[in-house]
Amino acid sequence: MLKPKPMSRAVIVGHKDIMEATVEAIHGSNLFHLEDYNEDGSGLKLGRPFKNAGEVSKKLIQLRSISSFLGVKKESMPKKKETTVINELDSMLDQLDIEVSTKTEKKSELDSRLKELETLKKDISPFSAIPIDMELYHNYESIKVFAGTVKENIGPAISQVTSTYEMEYDQSTGTVVLFIKKEDEAKISEILSNFEFREIRIPQISGTPSTLIADITREEEGIQKQITSLETDISSIKDKYSEFILASEELLTIESEKAEAPVKIATSEHTFIIDGWIPDDQFATLERTIESATSGRAFVSKQKITNADTDIIPIEYDNPKITQPFQEIMDLYARPKYKEIDPTSLIFISFPLFYGMILGDIGYALILLALALGIKKMVKSDAVKPLMNVLIYCQISTLIFGVLYGEFLGFPLASLHTDHGIIPGLIAGFETITLFNSPVGGEVITYPIHRTHIVMTMIIATALIGSIHVNCGYIVGFINERRNHGFAAAMFEKGSWLVVELGIILGVLGYANIAPTEIIGIIVFLIGFVMLIKGEGAQGIVELPSLLSNALSYTRLIAVGLSSIYIASTVNLIAFEMILPQGGIVAVIGAIIVFIFGHALNTVLSIIAPGLHALRLQYVEFFGKFYEGGGRKYNPFGYIRKYTEE
Amino acid sequence: MAVEAVAYMDPAGLKAIGAGLAVGLTGLASGIAERDIGSAAIGAMAENESLFGKGLILTVIPETIVIFGLVVALLIS
Numbered sequence: 001m002l003k004p005k006p007m008s009r010a011v012i013v014g015h016k017d018i019m020e021a022t023v024e025a026i027h028g029s030n031l032f033h034l035e036d037y038n039e040d041g042s043g044l045k046l047g048r049p050f051k052n053a054g055e056v057s058k059k060l061i062q063l064r065s066i067s068s069f070l071g072v073k074k075e076s077m078p079k080k081k082e083t084t085v086i087n088e089l090d091s092m093l094d095q096l097d098i099e100v101s102t103k104t105e106k107k108s109e110l111d112s113r114l115k116e117l118e119t120l121k122k123d124i125s126p127f128s129a130i131p132i133d134m135e136l137y138h139n140y141e142s143i144k145v146f147a148g149t150v151k152e153n154i155g156p157a158i159s160q161v162t163s164t165y166e167m168e169y170d171q172s173t174g175t176v177v178l179f180i181k182k183e184d185e186a187k188i189s190e191i192l193s194n195f196e197f198r199e200i201r202i203p204q205i206s207g208t209p210s211t212l213i214a215d216i217t218r219e220e221e222g223i224q225k226q227i228t229s230l231e232t233d234i235s236s237i238k239d240k241y242s243e244f245i246l247a248s249e250e251l252l253t254i255e256s257e258k259a260e261a262p263v264k265i266a267t268s269e270h271t272f273i274i275d276g277w278i279p280d281d282q283f284a285t286l287e288r289t290i291e292s293a294t295s296g297r298a299f300v301s302k303q304k305i306t307n308a309d310t311d312i313i314p315i316e317y318d319n320p321k322i323t324q325p326f327q328e329i330m331d332l333y334a335r336p337k338y339k340e341i342d343p344t345s346l347i348f349i350s351f352p353l354f355y356g357m358i359l360g361d362i363g364y365a366l367i368l369l370a371l372a373l374g375i376k377k378m379v380k381s382d383a384v385k386p387l388m389n390v391l392i393y394c395q396i397s398t399l400i401f402g403v404l405y406g407e408f409l410g411f412p413l414a415s416l417h418t419d420h421g422i423i424p425g426l427i428a429g430f431e432t433i434t435l436f437n438s439p440v441g442g443e444v445i446t447y448p449i450h451r452t453h454i455v456m457t458m459i460i461a462t463a464l465i466g467s468i469h470v471n472c473g474y475i476v477g478f479i480n481e482r483r484n485h486g487f488a489a490a491m492f493e494k495g496s497w498l499v500v501e502l503g504i505i506l507g508v509l510g511y512a513n514i515a516p517t518e519i520i521g522i523i524v525f526l527i528g529f530v531m532l533i534k535g536e537g538a539q540g541i542v543e544l545p546s547l548l549s550n551a552l553s554y555t556r557l558i559a560v561g562l563s564s565i566y567i568a569s570t571v572n573l574i575a576f577e578m579i580l581p582q583g584g585i586v587a588v589i590g591a592i593i594v595f596i597f598g599h600a601l602n603t604v605l606s607i608i609a610p611g612l613h614a615l616r617l618q619y620v621e622f623f624g625k626f627y628e629g630g631g632r633k634y635n636p637f638g639y640i641r642k643y644t645e646e
Numbered sequence: 647m648a649v650e651a652v653a654y655m656d657p658a659g660l661k662a663i664g665a666g667l668a669v670g671l672t673g674l675a676s677g678i679a680e681r682d683i684g685s686a687a688i689g690a691m692a693e694n695e696s697l698f699g700k701g702l703i704l705t706v707i708p709e710t711i712v713i714f715g716l717v718v719a720l721l722i723s
Contacts (some may be wrong), residue, residue, distance in 0.1 A: 333699035455720045554712065559716040612706060619703045 001340050004631070009305055011273060012290060019272045020050060025259045025273070025293035027254070030638025031286055033277040033314045037266040047262030047272060056259050059093060060252040064102050067245050069290040070238040075381075079645045080247040089248050096241055103237070107230050114223050121216045126200050127209040129170040130177055135206035137177070144185045146178040147202050151193040155176075157191050175200070248645035254639045260636070265530055277314050277634070280484040313338040315631035323348040325389035333619055334629030339484055340477050343627065347618050350469060351390075354617055356397030357462075358561045358610035360451070361568070363409035365398035367603055391607070394614075406432075406448025409599055410568025414448050451558065452565060458558040458575025466621070467501075470547075473625030474498055491536030494626070499528030501547065552623045556613050564606060571598030578580040665719035672715025679708035 002085075011416045012021055026032045039046060058353060084277025091584050126149070127134070137145050166179040175195075205212065210567070266273045274510055278286050287300045305313070315335045317327045326348045359365070371417060372395060376388040406413040406425075414432045415425035426434075432446045444596030447458070474497050481490035510518030532540040575595040579587050621627075687701030 106653075214690075341688065459717060459720070549710070552717070553710050556710075556713040556715045559713050559720065562720065612702075613709075616706045616709065617700065617701065620707060 001323075001345050002343075003318065004336055004338055004340075004342050005316040005634075007277050007305075007313050007338070007634075008280050009276075009309065009313075010278050010283060010284050010286065010300060011303055012298055012300050013271060013273050014294060016267065016270055016272055018294040018297050019047070019262065019265075021293050022272075022290060022298050023050075023258055023265075025289050026286075027258050027261070027638050029286060029289050030636050030640065031278055031282045032262070032274075034264055034637040035275045035277065036264045037273075037275065044266040044268055047265045047267040048621050049262055050315060053256070053259035056252055056255045059089075060249070060256055063093065063245060063249050064261070067249060069100060069104060070242070070245070071232060072238060072242045072245050074246065074642075075242075077111065077243050077246065077643060079641070079643060080243070082251060082644050082646050083419060085247045085251050086246070088244070089251070092244055093248070096237075096245075099237055100234075103230060107227065107234075110223050110227050110230070112284065114220060115229075117216050117220050117223075120203060120205070121213060123201060123203040123219075124205070124209050124212055124216075125432075126170075126175045127177070127202075128213055129173065129209075130175065131170045131208055131210070132168060132177065133206060133208050134203060134212065137202045139203065142182050143189075144180050144182050145202070146176070146180070146188070146192060146197070146199070146374060148176060148192075148197050148199040149174045150176050150192065150197050154191065154195050157195070158188065161187050161191065170543055183564050185468075186242070201432055202280060208521060209330065212284070240645035243643075245446055250641060250643045251267065251563050251641075254641075257637075257639060267423045276637070279634075282572060303334040310338050312632060313424065314634035316634035317342065317344060319344050325386040325393070326351065328386040329390065329615070329618075330631075333623065333627075335631035335633060337628055337631045340480055340628055340631075341626070343476065343623070347622075348393075348621065350561075351614050351618055352393045352397035354557060354614035355394040355610045356399075356401040357465075357557045359394075359398045359564060359606055359612060360401035360405040360561060361407045361409065361606075362399060362402035362562070363407075363599075364603060364606045365395045365402050367555070368607065369395040369399070374644065394611070403449055404447075406430075407451075408563065410565055410602075412448070416446070416450055416453070418453070418622070451561060455562070458553050461556040462554045463551045465557065466551040466617075467615070470550050470625060471498065471501070473622045479624030480628075489535070492495050492531050494535075494538070496528050496535050499531060500525055500544070501528075503528050504547075520536055553621055554617065556617070560609050561612050563603065564609065567602050567605070568599065570596065571602065661722050665722045666723065668715045668719040669712070672712045672718075676708045676712040679711070680705055683708070 012022060012026075037044070037046060090520075092534045124134070126131050127147075137147065153171070155167060155169065157181075158165055158167065158178070162180065162184050164181055165184075167176065169176045178188070178192075180408065207215075249329070262272075266275070283302060289585060290298050290300055317324070317330075319327060323345050326344045329347060329351065330336070330342070330344050369392060372388045372391040374386060376392075379385075380390075408426055411426045412423060413426050414430040416423045416432045430448065432448065435445045435447055437443075438445050438457040440452060440460055441454070443454040443457045445454065445457065474494050477497075478490045478494040481493050503523070505521070506515060506524055507521025508513040510521050515521075528545075532544070536543070571594065573600065575591040579594060580591040581587075582590075684705045687697070687705050689702050690697045
């Protein structure tokens with residue numbers, strides 16, 4: 001539970017004749033983590049892909065391009081028999097290719113025609129209000145044509161220069177077309193430039209603009225219709241073939257993985273050597289599988305794991321099912337190393353605990369619990385599921401703390417008598433019960449715990465929880481060190497911290513006259529200090545104050561929680577004490593809107609803030625004391641079939 | 647006799663100002679510190695997504711500053 005799965009190094013050796021059968025068997029078992037071979041001058045060479053590799057990858061590429069064109073999505077479906085898929089693969093693939101390629105060509109043709117028409121339409125549209133055949137703009141010897149936009153009517157200005165001109169002006173778009181004698185060109189150009197003339201390209205086409213535009217629109221509609229019918233065809237092809245595509249893509253992927261496998265394997269002229277890792281308890285299974293696949297001609301041997309190997313051993317978690325979602329949180333940081341304690345089970349306790357302590361509200365717990373369950377049910381993604389499970393654990397913890405704190409959406413559930421009067425609770429008749437006096441701040445511990453009224457006590461309590469958590473970290477670190485470097489190293493590096501802390505506690509007790517003298521404390525502290533310097537060097541001295549700052553960092557358990565309560569109760573205050581008493585239906589609606597949006601906002605914050613802070617306490621304060629991480633992921637050579645079966 | 651105007655400061659008001667300063671200034675400090683770390687972390691993540699965990703941790707380290715500010719504010723008020 002607290003250790004990664006034990007691994008064995010296995011080496012498989014055989015004649016090249018049985019290489020394909022061996023690779024097939026290993027891939028089928030999906031247990032063996034293949035170690036890539038690097039040519040190291042020992043005379044062994046990387047293998048060459050099996051001869052079907054080229055063909056398989058060609059088909060796979062063809063299939064994938066069809067699949068992406070059709071937009072085939074991964075969905076659940078009944079598993080197909082491998083043999084049926086293989087039998088129909090070639091004929092179906094050809095058929096599919098023909099059907100799809102004609103459709104793709106047709107569609108891209110239509111698309112490009114549509115684009116052409118759009119450009120043409122854009123070019124013609126400035127002329128739409130001018131009833132001149134587009135043909136008449138071109139091919140003159142003694143006439144100059146201007147077409148463009150101006151800021152206002154240029155007619156009066158032109159008529160001052162010449163009387164022989166023809167002009168059309170469209171007031172609404174500012175388009176002007178002007179036909180003048182060639183010799184007037186220079187003068188007219190000058191006038192035009194005064195009116196901010198901007199030339200428009202005249203399309204080479206015949207017909208009046210309005211009829212042209214009507215024609216284009218008609219043609220566009222026709223093309224649009226054709227595209228729609230093509231798309232229905234494509235989607236019917238997709239429906240018809242999507243199961244085949246998913247199944248055959250899976251099969252081809254498997255085939256291609258197997259066919260490319262030799263490039264990771266060391267080979268000599270006649271033999272091959274496959275090197276890799278396998279979970280200890282599966283070694284016998286692997287041995288049996290390979291033996292039966294090659295009729296005993298391949299030799300499987302277990303290698304001794306050397307110290308140099310421990311850094312490269314692939315890590316497979318070995319946790320009970322209930323704590324497995326937290327492996328996701330571990331992976332976010334780093335996988336443990338092989339000889340390290342795997343803290344998944346530890347954060348399974350502490351992460352939800354801290355989250356619950358921060359949020360501690362029945363209302364939010366129920367909302368988020370429903371949300372998490374809903375998302376878990378709706379989204380099938382493997383990446384989302386563990387995170388939702390983590391969220392569910394956190395909400396259960398929040399619910400428990402919510403009952404302990406007696407809070408519901410920022411309202412206190414029980415009424416509380418204070419010096420300033422009575423704070424009413426949400427549940428009538430539920431009175432706060434006084435339990436005992438807190439040793440600090442003259443505060444009183446009650447049930448439910450009113451966090452807002454015992455801030456001092458809670459700050460001290462959370463700092464104490466922090467000290468306990470941090471010390472758990474030191475103890476885990478001690479175990480790790482002892483396992484890897486022996487008892488003495490563990491004592492100096494991690495145990496010294498515990499001794500230093502003990503010294504501080506004894507010293508404080510002595511100073512407070514609870515213990516007879518502080519001298520013992522100081523002596524113990526100094527012993528610990530020397531051990532620390534021996535264990536960690538100068539770094540230890542620098543890190544000494546972190547004892548205090550780490551413990552104080554846990555005060556966020558109350559601080560962030562209080563900020564969440566204050567947001568919630570402010571929302572309640574605005575909704576029910578400021579807006580609602582205004583009276584009238586508008587005030588009721590306003591109050592409801594503020595209530596819903598305010599709490600929706602705080603719900604989102606309730607995932608982010610407590611989540612990040614609880615996570616940070618694990619990653620920085622807790623892991624910092626012992627965790628190294630950086631293990632490789634155990635990634636067995638094989639494939640988990642979803643759409644096919646053998 | 648002229649009555650001298652004496653401006654009384656309500657201690658509760660001063661406390662509130664102190665608490666506000668404690669949270670506000672430490673919030674700014676955290677923000678300034680996290681700005682640089684956060685952008686660097688995003689840059690690193692763009693190169694290598696597996697750095698998310700480390701990036702997150704490094705980014706939230708200065709968060710402690712504002713937590714201490716919040717604690718101080720709670721102690722004052």
